[in-house]
Amino acid sequence: MRHFVPLCLLVASLAVLASCGGGGTSSETTLVVHPAMSSYPSNAFVGLGGTEVILVSFVGTNNTSITCSIQEGSLGGSADCSQPAQATFTAPATAGTYHLIITSQADPTVSLTVTLRVTSGVGKFVPTTGLPVTGRFKCHTATLLPNGMVLIAGGGSVLSGGAILASAEVYNPTTGMFVATGTMNNPRCDHTAILLPNGEVLVAGGSDASGNPLSSAELYDPGIGTFTSLSSMATPRARHTATLLGNGKVLLAGGNAGTGSSFTVFNTAELFDPGTSIFTTTGNLTAARGEHTATVLQDGRVLLTGGYDNNPANGQVSAEIYDPASGQFTATGSMATPRAFHTTTLLQNGKVLVTGALNLLITGGEKAELFDPTNGTFSPTGNMNVVRFFPAATPLANGQVLITGGLSAGGGIFVNSDRSAELYDPASGLFYVTANMNRIRFGHRAILLPDGTVLVVGDEIESGKPTGFNDEADLYLP
Incomplete structure (x- = not known):
């Protein structure tokens, strides 16, 4: 099933890097702004073999391309992240709890995890x-x-x-x-x-x-x-x-x-x-x-x-x-x-x-x-x-x-x-x-x-x- 209500978290993480020059002391501060990423849903029920579309919201970058993987490997189903700001999870035929990891291509240090409960019957x-x-x-x-x-x-x-x-x-x-x-x-x-x-x-x-x-x-x-x-x-x-x-x-x-x-x-x-x-x-x-x-x-x-x-x-x-x-x-x-x-x-x-x-x-x-x-x-x-x-x-x-x-x-x-x-x-x-x-x-x-x-x-x-x-x-x- 597909959902259309993204929830944004207006959060940015800041890192301050300092460098020193030779022959004296000088300092240059570089502000590195990491994009923030959130998803709707953050957790979902999915039927056996069913699909769930996860919409991803970004703050701090115009690059909304993503990569994704399943923590449990091939036993946890499959994921398609070829579309910007969207991941499609296909559930396996085995019930269980699986974790889809979505990573920003703009900054691979930024990722989130969506928990997916795969069951034989979804309400x-x-x-x-x-x-x-x-x-x-x-x-x-x-x-x-x-x-x-x-x-x-x-x-x-x-x-x-x-x-x-x-x-x-x-x-x-x-x-x-x-x-x-x-x-x-x-x-x-x-x-x-x-x-x-x-x-x-x-x-x-x-x-x-x-x-x-x-x-x-x-x-x-x-x-x-x-x-x-x-x-x-x-x-x-x-x-x-x-x-x-x-x-x-x-x-x-x-x-x-x-x-x-x-x-x-x-x-x-x-x-x-x-x-x-x-x-x-x-x-x-x-x-x-x-x-x-x-x-x-x-x-x-x-x-x-x-x-x-x-x-x-x-x-x-x-x-x-x-x-x-x-x-x-x-x-x-x-x-x-x-x-x-x-x-x-x-x-x-x-x-x-x-x-x-x-x-x-x-x-x-x-x-x-x-x-x-x-x-x-x-x-x-x-x-x-x-x-x-x-x-x-x-x-x-x-x-x-x-x-x-x-x-x-x-x-x-x-x-x-x-x-x-x-x-x-x-x-x-x-x-x-x-x-x-x-x-x-x-x-x-x-x-x-x-x-x-x-x-x-x-x-x-x-x-x-x-x-x-x-x-x-x-x-x-x-």
């Missing part, structure tokens, strides 16, 4: 059999139901000028079709929808069609396909998190309300009790957060990371942990990169993978981190192949994590909305490019289905993008 994206009933972009929710179906609720309409929706629909993985279900009591955007232990779905908060924050909440009953209003939350909030705790209650934390001068980000939190259908306040966060993440750890505590503060352009590095036993939030170690609109994913080893950044041009926006709950610290892991803003991350049954879409660094929104996807491998700590999605997406939802496939639905569509552009959904087949 792919295929369109779902049916189209969504309503094309939805941005701020909708997708929730896996106990019967294996997926509830998709609210968000903005592709076909109605971005109108905020009260409608909902259900995806049936057996038929591949989307079917309309009951309508919510309020149109909602940037709300939360979380599965309760009894099989119902709690839908809470968000903003209405005018952008006003909502304190209302409702329950979806998949048995009869209807929504029922509940008592309200203590605080109207949108872009908050909702997390199911081990005791069956739901923690709703942070979020924001208002626009312009009235924009406010909250440090408050509350608990929903399914037994009483009542919201009650709990301890306050250590920092106000919006578009942060909340992840249940293996010991039942909840890790909250990043998010913006009262300036929505400011991602935060701080993180904290909520303890359901005490009802209190406590600061923990900080991330290396400020983040909001990012992802956190619990790995099978108990650590938490953090990807994505708020600012596309931020230094280190392609970097990922791991949180270790045993010592409360974040540490670096492998870099993603591209910077991603507002991607989706989905844990797979094999322990890997599928990262899809998002915005990539530089340029305009539409050029850089991303079709690409990559897989994080916890064993190696590396991200490997996999197949592209059929649509460019960011702000979408990606849900693991019981059969191991992933449903990818929706997109953050901005003005100027064609009507109905993303009314299709994808299935990822591992």
Whole structure:
């Protein structure tokens, strides 16, 4: 498969050489500038006998000719580097990990290595059999139901000028079709929808069609396909998190309300009790957060990371942990990169993978981190192949994590909305490019289905993008 999103590293290496003349002391300094070279992808999955095109970017030279070799020799397949700034790898018939070494002809001291995982099966994206009933972009929710179906609720309409929706629909993985279900009591955007232990779905908060924050909440009953209003939350909030705790209650934390001068980000939190259908306040966060993440750890505590503060352009590095036993939030170690609109994913080893950044041009926006709950610290892991803003991350049954879409660094929104996807491998700590999605997406939802496939639905569509552009959904087949 071929990829078209080169990632440049603006790095140059400088060497200073000194020489001395005879009969006296004189010094002449020569500045030697070595070209810098980077590739997309830097790691990739390839099927047995398949091909992968690697695009190479240069800084500091106009000579883009390259040579290449395979570290494992002829057993590692073959490579064609006859085209400038491009290497084509052909995988061998034997599965394994191979290394393509690409060297600059302008300066043979400059090279890079692309890691290629050759497997008997490489994941792919295929369109779902049916189209969504309503094309939805941005701020909708997708929730896996106990019967294996997926509830998709609210968000903005592709076909109605971005109108905020009260409608909902259900995806049936057996038929591949989307079917309309009951309508919510309020149109909602940037709300939360979380599965309760009894099989119902709690839908809470968000903003209405005018952008006003909502304190209302409702329950979806998949048995009869209807929504029922509940008592309200203590605080109207949108872009908050909702997390199911081990005791069956739901923690709703942070979020924001208002626009312009009235924009406010909250440090408050509350608990929903399914037994009483009542919201009650709990301890306050250590920092106000919006578009942060909340992840249940293996010991039942909840890790909250990043998010913006009262300036929505400011991602935060701080993180904290909520303890359901005490009802209190406590600061923990900080991330290396400020983040909001990012992802956190619990790995099978108990650590938490953090990807994505708020600012596309931020230094280190392609970097990922791991949180270790045993010592409360974040540490670096492998870099993603591209910077991603507002991607989706989905844990797979094999322990890997599928990262899809998002915005990539530089340029305009539409050029850089991303079709690409990559897989994080916890064993190696590396991200490997996999197949592209059929649509460019960011702000979408990606849900693991019981059969191991992933449903990818929706997109953050901005003005100027064609009507109905993303009314299709994808299935990822591992």
